[in-house]
Amino acid sequence: MSASGTAVTEGGTFTSDQMMTACAARTLRDGMTCFVGIGLPSAAANLARATHAPNLVLIYESGTIGAKPGWLPLSIGDGVLAETADAVVSVPEIFNYWLQSGRIDVGFLGAGQLDRFGNINTTVIGAQYADPKVRLPGAGGAPEIAASCQEVIIVLRQTRRSFVERVDFITSVGYGDGPGHRERLGLTGAGPRKVITDLGMLEPDPVTRELTMTGLYPGVTTDEVRSRTGWDLAVSADLQALAAPTGPELAALHALQAMTPGS
Amino acid sequence: MAEIVSLTDAVAAAIRDGDAVAMEGFTHLIPFAAGHEVIRQRRRDLTLIRMTPDVIYDQLIGAGCASKLIFSWGGNPGVGSLHRFRDAVENRWPGPLKLEEHSHAGMANRYVAGASGVPFAVLRGYRGTGLEGLPGLDGQPSVRPITCPFTGETLTAVAALNPDVAVIHAQHADRAGNVQLWGITGVQKEAVLSARRAVVTVEEIVPELRPQPGAIVLPGWTIDYIARVPGGAHPSYALGYSQRDNDFYVAWDAISRERASFRRWLETDVFALAGTARAKSEDGSGS
Numbered sequence: 001m002s003a004s005g006t007a008v009t010e011g012g013t014f015t016s017d018q019m020m021t022a023c024a025a026r027t028l029r030d031g032m033t034c035f036v037g038i039g040l041p042s043a044a045a046n047l048a049r050a051t052h053a054p055n056l057v058l059i060y061e062s063g064t065i066g067a068k069p070g071w072l073p074l075s076i077g078d079g080v081l082a083e084t085a086d087a088v089v090s091v092p093e094i095f096n097y098w099l100q101s102g103r104i105d106v107g108f109l110g111a112g113q114l115d116r117f118g119n120i121n122t123t124v125i126g127a128q129y130a131d132p133k134v135r136l137p138g139a140g141g142a143p144e145i146a147a148s149c150q151e152v153i154i155v156l157r158q159t160r161r162s163f164v165e166r167v168d169f170i171t172s173v174g175y176g177d178g179p180g181h182r183e184r185l186g187l188t189g190a191g192p193r194k195v196i197t198d199l200g201m202l203e204p205d206p207v208t209r210e211l212t213m214t215g216l217y218p219g220v221t222t223d224e225v226r227s228r229t230g231w232d233l234a235v236s237a238d239l240q241a242l243a244a245p246t247g248p249e250l251a252a253l254h255a256l257q258a259m260t261p262g263s
Numbered sequence: 264m265a266e267i268v269s270l271t272d273a274v275a276a277a278i279r280d281g282d283a284v285a286m287e288g289f290t291h292l293i294p295f296a297a298g299h300e301v302i303r304q305r306r307r308d309l310t311l312i313r314m315t316p317d318v319i320y321d322q323l324i325g326a327g328c329a330s331k332l333i334f335s336w337g338g339n340p341g342v343g344s345l346h347r348f349r350d351a352v353e354n355r356w357p358g359p360l361k362l363e364e365h366s367h368a369g370m371a372n373r374y375v376a377g378a379s380g381v382p383f384a385v386l387r388g389y390r391g392t393g394l395e396g397l398p399g400l401d402g403q404p405s406v407r408p409i410t411c412p413f414t415g416e417t418l419t420a421v422a423a424l425n426p427d428v429a430v431i432h433a434q435h436a437d438r439a440g441n442v443q444l445w446g447i448t449g450v451q452k453e454a455v456l457s458a459r460r461a462v463v464t465v466e467e468i469v470p471e472l473r474p475q476p477g478a479i480v481l482p483g484w485t486i487d488y489i490a491r492v493p494g495g496a497h498p499s500y501a502l503g504y505s506q507r508d509n510d511f512y513v514a515w516d517a518i519s520r521e522r523a524s525f526r527r528w529l530e531t532d533v534f535a536l537a538g539t540a541r542a543k544s545e546d547g548s549g550s
Contacts, residue, residue, distance in 0.1 A: 061367060063449070074507070075512075077340075077499075079291070087477075091314070099368070123364070135348070135352040137338030138335060139366040140335060144367070144387070147387065170392050171392060171393065173392060185391040186390060187391070188387065
């Protein structure tokens with residue numbers, strides 16, 4: 001499939017966003033506890049819950065634990081999250097008792113920039129913090145999600161602007177400057193396990209911790225992923241062919257989108 | 264002891280030029296009407312404090328009320344950038360905006376420390392990030408490493424927040440000024456208890472508070488001023504009263520993108536409402 005266009009599977013036509021969402025959803029296992037950000041991560045987590053992981057526990061930083069929205073919320077604090085949650089707790093509590101304590105299996109994060117060691121920038125673009133070229137929203141819950149979830153899944157589109165040799169600002173730590181850095185910093189979670197892009201999937205090399213392309217979507221070439229990466233990208237010797245979204249996955253996504261107010 | 268007054272009087276009495284003001288509400292119960300009253304009263308040089316300076320602080324920053332911002336995430340949730348915030352940081356319009364930037368966990372713990380009467384809070388956080396080295400508003404870092412006296416482990420200390428004023432929106436107050444809020448309760452309790460003064464707008468003033476699952480009650484003696492402002496959280500929402508107006512959050516992107524369209528919005532949707540029922544609110548006698 002082309003990066004921005006649509007493609008066809010036995011389940012019907014799909015967009016690159018739907019491909020990313022399905023791929024991200026497949027990384028979640030039933031019964032996991034999942035700290036969910038808004039946008040594509042929330043769509044992926046809800047898709048997983050609607051398909052192969054009905055007992056996935058969705059936790060939003062607004063303090064809603066075990067939320068079961070029947071559609072895709074616009075914000076992390078939409079009313080449907082509180083109304084369907086098993087428990088609603090305060091913001092200090094969600095970060096201290098639930099995230100910091102290591103109770104959450106997987107955190108889903110986006111990024112403005114990502115580097116070869118999975119470090120994330122969502123703060124500023126440009127070398128000068130005080131005089132940025134672009135002011136991004138900032139940290140939110142991400143630094144502690146990246147530090148304390150048992151593992152992290154990162155979702156973002158792959159471009160030379162977003163996949164950079166070195167991030168302009170480290171908002172959230174991936175593997176720092178390489179092997180052993182997380183341990184030296186005392187970070188309790190294992191760090192990024194997968195990066196899901198609109199071209200395929202990257203995983204950290206078990207020894208060097210460098211992000212390595214390990215899977216491609218149908219029709220994507222290694223030349224294409226290299227040309228859209230700002231560092232000399234390592235590509236796995238046994239590259240997986242990632243399956244297009246299935247009919248049931250697309251149907252579940254369409255159902256979630258159709259239920260969303262204002263859609 | 265809480266006084267039940269109009270919104271105009273509450274803001275006039277509680278918020279002064281140069282104050283550090285925390286308007287809290289995590290997506291839910293955001294005190295928008297109070298923010299608009301601050302704009303109408305043309306407060307200046309405020310230090311605005313808020314975990315998520317979303318659309319409400321975009322409005323206050325664009326209107327020129329703030330010179331400093333203490334925050335952890337400045338975006339329009341689910342939509343994109345805050346254009347007035349970005350214009351202030353990137354182009355110093357309508358004036359420079361000095362930043363003190365944290366993570367959500369850090370901000371939440373700073374309020375906890377402030378409410379607890381201790382000078383800092385301890386957390387696992389910030390280690391290895393660029394946020395560790397940033398200066399605070401006074402030029403000194405508000406994040407420092409700290410050694411655990413029991414285990415020797417290195418953790419992170421964040422400085423307490425003690426705003427001059429906290430402003431929140433709640434569902435109910437009773438006639439004695441006790442305040443009750445439920446649903447997503449965010450960091451409002453900590454914000455109120457960390458602040459020197461507190462202003463609360465409410466959907467309803469009820470004869471008696473009734474139990475609600477997960478509700479927080481703030482006794483009247485922790486609050487200074489209460490104003491009845493039905494719909495005062497719009498375009499955010501009050502669980503049990505309204506739905507989040509997601510269309511407005513999407514529309515805000517276009518309204519705020521250019522200075523001219525933002526100024527038109529200020530005139531028609533904030534200043535022109537001075538003296539109307541929505542802006543004045545009621546003192547509770549009409550409920």
